[in-house]
Amino acid sequence: MAERVLMKGNEAIAEAAIRAGCRHYFGYPITPQTEIAAYMAKKLPKVGGIFLQAESEIASINMVYGAAATGTRVMTSSSSPGISLKSEGLSYIAGSDVPALVVNVQRGGPGLGGIQPSQSDYFQATKGGGHGDYRMIVLAPASVQEMASLTMKGFDLADKYNMISMILADGTIGQMMEPITFEDAEVATYEKPWALTGTEGKRKHNIVNSLYLKPDELEAKNFERFEKYAIVEENEPMWEEYMMEDAEICVVAFGIASRVAKNAVVAARAEGIKAGLIRPITLWPFPKKALAAAAEKVNGFVSVELSMGQMIEDVRLASGCKKPVALCNRAGGMIPSPDEVLESLRKAQKGEY
Amino acid sequence: MAKVTFQTDLCKGCGLCVNACPKGILAIDTDKINKKGYSPAVMTDQDKCIGCAFCATMCPDCIITVEK
Amino acid sequence: MAVVFQKPKSLADVPLHYCPGCPHGIIHRLVAEALDELGIEGKAIGVAPVGCAVMAYDYFTCDMIEAPHGRAPAVATGIKRCRPENIVFTYQGDGDLASIGMAETVHSAARNENITVIFVNNAIYGMTGGQMAPTSLPGQVTQTSPYGRDVNHCGWPIRVCEMLATLEGPEYVTRVAVNNVKNVKNAKKAIKKAFQNQIEGKGFSLVEVVSACPTNWGMTPQKALEWVESDMLPYYPIGVYKDRSAAKEEK
Numbered sequence: 001m002a003e004r005v006l007m008k009g010n011e012a013i014a015e016a017a018i019r020a021g022c023r024h025y026f027g028y029p030i031t032p033q034t035e036i037a038a039y040m041a042k043k044l045p046k047v048g049g050i051f052l053q054a055e056s057e058i059a060s061i062n063m064v065y066g067a068a069a070t071g072t073r074v075m076t077s078s079s080s081p082g083i084s085l086k087s088e089g090l091s092y093i094a095g096s097d098v099p100a101l102v103v104n105v106q107r108g109g110p111g112l113g114g115i116q117p118s119q120s121d122y123f124q125a126t127k128g129g130g131h132g133d134y135r136m137i138v139l140a141p142a143s144v145q146e147m148a149s150l151t152m153k154g155f156d157l158a159d160k161y162n163m164i165s166m167i168l169a170d171g172t173i174g175q176m177m178e179p180i181t182f183e184d185a186e187v188a189t190y191e192k193p194w195a196l197t198g199t200e201g202k203r204k205h206n207i208v209n210s211l212y213l214k215p216d217e218l219e220a221k222n223f224e225r226f227e228k229y230a231i232v233e234e235n236e237p238m239w240e241e242y243m244m245e246d247a248e249i250c251v252v253a254f255g256i257a258s259r260v261a262k263n264a265v266v267a268a269r270a271e272g273i274k275a276g277l278i279r280p281i282t283l284w285p286f287p288k289k290a291l292a293a294a295a296e297k298v299n300g301f302v303s304v305e306l307s308m309g310q311m312i313e314d315v316r317l318a319s320g321c322k323k324p325v326a327l328c329n330r331a332g333g334m335i336p337s338p339d340e341v342l343e344s345l346r347k348a349q350k351g352e353y
Numbered sequence: 354m355a356k357v358t359f360q361t362d363l364c365k366g367c368g369l370c371v372n373a374c375p376k377g378i379l380a381i382d383t384d385k386i387n388k389k390g391y392s393p394a395v396m397t398d399q400d401k402c403i404g405c406a407f408c409a410t411m412c413p414d415c416i417i418t419v420e421k
Numbered sequence: 422m423a424v425v426f427q428k429p430k431s432l433a434d435v436p437l438h439y440c441p442g443c444p445h446g447i448i449h450r451l452v453a454e455a456l457d458e459l460g461i462e463g464k465a466i467g468v469a470p471v472g473c474a475v476m477a478y479d480y481f482t483c484d485m486i487e488a489p490h491g492r493a494p495a496v497a498t499g500i501k502r503c504r505p506e507n508i509v510f511t512y513q514g515d516g517d518l519a520s521i522g523m524a525e526t527v528h529s530a531a532r533n534e535n536i537t538v539i540f541v542n543n544a545i546y547g548m549t550g551g552q553m554a555p556t557s558l559p560g561q562v563t564q565t566s567p568y569g570r571d572v573n574h575c576g577w578p579i580r581v582c583e584m585l586a587t588l589e590g591p592e593y594v595t596r597v598a599v600n601n602v603k604n605v606k607n608a609k610k611a612i613k614k615a616f617q618n619q620i621e622g623k624g625f626s627l628v629e630v631v632s633a634c635p636t637n638w639g640m641t642p643q644k645a646l647e648w649v650e651s652d653m654l655p656y657y658p659i660g661v662y663k664d665r666s667a668a669k670e671e672k
Contacts, residue, residue, distance in 0.1 A: 055528035066499025367442030413446030419426035
């Protein structure tokens, strides 16, 4: 039976993770995501799981690496500066092709930045962060409900592709409370013949490793991994379209920014401005096809972001630079008001991008 | 009666076995060069071997088998 | 005639890449012998470091993982917490364990994580070509201390065992050496005990093995072992620094 509860976004992630069969959490406190750790510390021991507060973000991501290598469903969570510290581990996990879920409840940066919501880790999440050629599946929830559903989805995708799934949330959705529904979902299980379980003398030893000293071998491994990424790009993009049927201006926004943008689209329509919204739910793979299709029919795009303009580069790329792209942004923990977004739509209506 | 066997092709000629041998019956054969390009360790007087396995204990490449 | 000494089964039948006379091979063998003798090879999961032993995953026949530099105890923690029934060990050098990975070392010890840590101290960074290590001796000449380690400039070497022994957490902290037959035999006993402790659920067991680096010390293998005796061991004395279970029994 589906269950309706009122929850904080961060707690929804934690509860969803447990419901997805995650019994191991390794983390380090940082605002504004600490509720995830606190929830796990309380709940995991009661369901036979392990919560462990590590000595650092670096240690916690490496505990995740070890746990993931055993084929165990595992997660960590942090916020922007902490994700920078975890980036070394993210690269190793990606380079070893083991699955894990990592949550980033973003705050303003760079440096210590602030503790208010931000989306300025878009580049870090979608373009790398750690060293080397690798990708993570990046899911951007826009509601507490999606904090839960995308967490469950993230675990599944991670296992399906032996990749990292990152929940790229922000401080607003992390902290706010909304009623959500937990559906009784079957947790899919995947064969993990590569897992470190001990040979029991029955098979050749498994090695989880990202070191390939022979350049031809390392190259082959990279090409093989990117063939997998191509399949993910083909099969897994997720996005929402709102009032796009007859739209002349396409607003692109994810996460909390998309909720403000949606209000602005409604207000713009009331003024006779034919605006619509494309909300990427997966930031990688980016919904390129949706943007390319929109580029054929709209006059221009407005990228609404809580950053100095990061996703806007993907909007330009995906739309083939066919139409102008404006940026409507706030940064440092500030959130644009619907009026600010509306104002940028009015300008776009006048051809001012 | 004891017997020491070397996997000569894997020997790196470090000489730690030679120094460990209490009977002084191991040597680096500088006239030979193995597949790896090293002059390997050899037994010079098998009859005197007491099978103590000190040579094998100190061999970093684990190429020595001792029988007794 | 019976075989009195042969390669242990847990040591893979492949040539080791180490330099001539490098005691890593001896220490690998001691670990493999311990796995064989305790019958735990099939349950063991090893964590390789970054350093000369980075390819240890090819040398042990048990399941293996290669950790980022210094993070082996954290990786081992993740494995052990998921699979407490397995035997988890790390194999780390001095740069890995006592420099970049010091936090992971200290905290896994403080948690009394039920893992076995093999710590090879040869007072130098070997893989990168002989730079100063956290355990390089005062005055020791390395590539990055070409005039000898000046303790007023770059600080003093760290005695890991002595430091960890001050913690409540760890079960067993000991220092051994592999510079002669007697010490190798004692090192074997310590390593075996460190695994036995894990089997018995006693907790964090670290064996520091004082080793040598003939290549980067610029010495013949035999001379390097003599330098271990004359210079290393006075600074890093062999001994048991902590043995909680033994201490309890004495009481």
